[in-house]
Amino acid sequence: MSKIHPTAIISPGAQLDSSVTVGPYSVIGPHVRIDAGTTVASHCVIEGHTTIGRDNRIFQFSSLGAVPQDKKYTNEPCELTIGDRNTIREFCTFNIGSPGDRAVTSVGNDNWIMAYVHLAHDCAVGNHTIFANNTQLAGHVVVDDWVILGGFTVVHQFCRIGAHSFTAMNSLLFGDLPPFVMAQGQPAQARSMNFEGLRRRGFSAERIAAVKAMHKALYRDGLSLADAMARIASLTEKTPEATPDVKMMLDFLSTTSPQRGIVR
Structure with missing residues (x-):
């Protein structure tokens, strides 16, 4: 004592x-x-x-x-x-x-x-x-693990924030933030993926390429969420080592509330 x-x-x-x-x-x-x-x-x-x-x-x-x-x-x-x-x-x-x-x-x-x-x-x-x-x-x-939330980030009740994601200062989250995504704004919008964070944590170039492909499917090609998930699921055929990353993303997206949705 x-x-x-x-x-x-x-x-x-x-x-x-x-x-x-x-x-x-x-x-x-x-x-x-x-x-x-x-x-x-x-x-x-x-x-x-x-x-x-x-x-x-x-x-x-x-x-x-x-x-x-x-x-x-x-x-x-x-x-x-x-x-x-x-x-x-x-x-x-x-x-x-x-x-x-x-x-x-x-x-x-x-x-x-x-x-x-x-x-x-x-x-x-x-x-x-x-x-x-x-x-x-x-x-x-x-x-989830390895998330970085910038100063003055505010998160609405019941939201989920996926692993390895990142918010800029003064971000306001009203929806679920998927794994790997970098978001900014009020309300927050997806800007990119947290590539630098993944490199620092030892992700291989192949796994990072798979994360880039996920970003393209979710945010760049105008796909519905269901179609984006189908494309993301196919990434394991080309990059088997990204299977845990793909599974994590699909598990997250499949359990997102339709009323809340994901950060877009």
Whole structure:
């Protein structure tokens, strides 16, 4: 307990590994669990049924595990779960889930979350994402792995954001953003594919060529969504190594709500 500042208020029911550091004036509630190596800076509030994994860095003035901003919520024991090795910068607000959905707001591993980011109830964030300052996610948003959201990106409730996609600063998402797509605007429109990000992650030239072909089918050739999906499915014949990428795109498109649609 020598790593707990004497001005911090830790509930007797909280479960903190002996290696956890808690800074001055932070408050940790009775249903919180924090695993080894995590650092909580000063003036943080961690409450609710919140589980935080190993080696996270939580900066000052963050609020994690507060009740959802949902008028239907009536003190159900919903949860917030945060994985390992995440960086959570100043003034972030992550709410617990709500009983109308999964009842869990979740954050995976190795995410870089900058200042003033808001995750509303029942959001599900994957791994290796980057959320720049003031990214705001409404309730029930799903963000897959390796997504980068530019500063002041705002995402409408129930939207999904596919793996390896990217938004420019001040983007406003009202629809699902498919994997690999770069979007910009208010409302956001598809501009290109995240080719530089794929190169940095070791995608081969052949796989990147397949992603270019997906972009052409979805956005350049005036095809219906069904016809675009059929063309995308055929890409595996020419480029077998792109089969996981094609499957990911088709799975995403096939589960998009017709009412919401994809970012065009």
